[in-house]
Amino acid sequence: MIEVRALCRCYGELRAVDDVSFDIGRREIVGLLGHNGAGKTTIMKMLTGFLEPSSGSIRIGGQDIAAHRREVQRRIGYLPENCPLYPDMSVVDHLDYQAALHGIPVARRGAAMRRAIERTELGAKAMAPVATLSRGYRQRLGVALAILHEPDILILDEPTNGLDPSQIQHMRGLIRELAEQATVIISTHILQEVEAICGRVLIMRGGRLALDSRLDDIGTRPRLLVTLDRDLAEVRSLFDGLGLGAQTDVEQLPVPVRDQDQCRTYAISAVNPLAAAPRVAEAVAAQGWALYGLELERQDLEALFGAVSGTAAGDVSGKLMSAGTVAKTASGTAPGVSAREAAAHV
Numbered sequence: 001m002i003e004v005r006a007l008c009r010c011y012g013e014l015r016a017v018d019d020v021s022f023d024i025g026r027r028e029i030v031g032l033l034g035h036n037g038a039g040k041t042t043i044m045k046m047l048t049g050f051l052e053p054s055s056g057s058i059r060i061g062g063q064d065i066a067a068h069r070r071e072v073q074r075r076i077g078y079l080p081e082n083c084p085l086y087p088d089m090s091v092v093d094h095l096d097y098q099a100a101l102h103g104i105p106v107a108r109r110g111a112a113m114r115r116a117i118e119r120t121e122l123g124a125k126a127m128a129p130v131a132t133l134s135r136g137y138r139q140r141l142g143v144a145l146a147i148l149h150e151p152d153i154l155i156l157d158e159p160t161n162g163l164d165p166s167q168i169q170h171m172r173g174l175i176r177e178l179a180e181q182a183t184v185i186i187s188t189h190i191l192q193e194v195e196a197i198c199g200r201v202l203i204m205r206g207g208r209l210a211l212d213s214r215l216d217d218i219g220t221r222p223r224l225l226v227t228l229d230r231d232l233a234e235v236r237s238l239f240d241g242l243g244l245g246a247q248t249d250v251e252q253l254p255v256p257v258r259d260q261d262q263c264r265t266y267a268i269s270a271v272n273p274l275a276a277a278p279r280v281a282e283a284v285a286a287q288g289w290a291l292y293g294l295e296l297e298r299q300d301l302e303a304l305f306g307a308v309s310g311t312a313a314g315d316v317s318g319k320l321m322s323a324g325t326v327a328k329t330a331s332g333t334a335p336g337v338s339a340r341e342a343a344a345h346v
């Protein structure tokens with residue numbers, strides 16, 4: 001449905017988007033994550049045809065956006081960041097104006113506007129001037145404008161920004177509902193939002209796509225983290241004799257344990273890491289070693305984001321996630337590379 005290849009956008013010397021490639025299928029809900037300035041909005045503007053790439057290509061439904069901008073734009077609904085609105089217009093006038101811009105025939109406009117108002121629960125404010133709307137209602141109007149022409153691709157830049165908790169719930173429900181008929185790309189800083197709505201996450205870092213992973217793949221294969229003041233060879237020889245399963249592997253994490261320089265954390269991949277925990281504890285005690293830590297690896301989007309986006313440089317567990325796929329680049333793909341390895345490279 002959406003094919004992005006080697007996409008770049010420069011502002012002077014700055015490569016705001018640098019060699020980004022990904023595919024998005026029909027009806028996917030994809031979260032675009034990254035720190036401020038990571039390049040999310042720039043990607044969204046290029047996907048919607050509002051900004052020209054410096055190089056690379058975007059195909060939507062098989063059509064190259066550079067050659068078929070108008071046709072492609074008709075298929076896209078876009079909620080821009082800080083959704084710009086005309087303050088003097090009423091909600092219905094704004095919708096009517098947008099319907100005209102989309103070329104919706106006059107005979108169909110009333111029904112299209114009613115449907116958009118209904119879906120965004122804007123009825124109570126339909127006649128109100130935009131200038132009098134609260135932040136939440138302005139955001140709803142932004143979404144109503146984006147869905148008015150029933151696009152099959154929705155691109156929403158921070159759709160819940162500034163909403164209160166009940167408005168956030170409503171917006172998330174609406175996005176899920178919209179995704180039944182449309183492919184949805186959401187840019188957000190809220191990790192829970194991605195976990196609540198999206199099936200897949202793209203994490204940007206410094207203009208590059210650092211990770212492309214299905215949410216289902218995050219949280220698989222947790223490892224047991226053991227913190228000891230022993231070296232890798234000693235730890236390996238102890239655990240090799242424990243019979244934790246043929247797939248057992250011991251890896252030393254690269255980050256020293258804070259304030260305990262003599263300690264190292266080892267990640268043990270076992271078939272059943274939870275069941276292995278008491279046996280590991282017993283074996284360590286039987287050796288007379290001190291056990292400084294024993295826990296399952298943290299396995300959530302927050303940890304993955306920290307590792308990939310570089311927010312948690314000292315976070316041991318965050319550096320060692322075990323799911324996901326390194327993003328494609330123009331120079332090729334890295335199939336099957338784990339997020340753990342991705343984290344080591346970004």
Ligand SMILES: Nc1ncnc2c1ncn2[C@@H]1O[C@H](COP(=O)(O)OP(=O)(O)OP(=O)(O)O)[C@@H](O)[C@H]1O
Nearest residue numbers: 011014016034035036037038039040041042043081
């Ligand atoms: N018109 C512009 N001229 C110059 N630099 C720009 C322009 N627009 C964006 N940038 C720069 O490009 C980089 C990417 O910006 P972008 O807005 O895409 O990031 P973002 O991930 O959406 O950030 P945020 O989360 O803060 O919205 C930033 O360094 C930004 O300062």
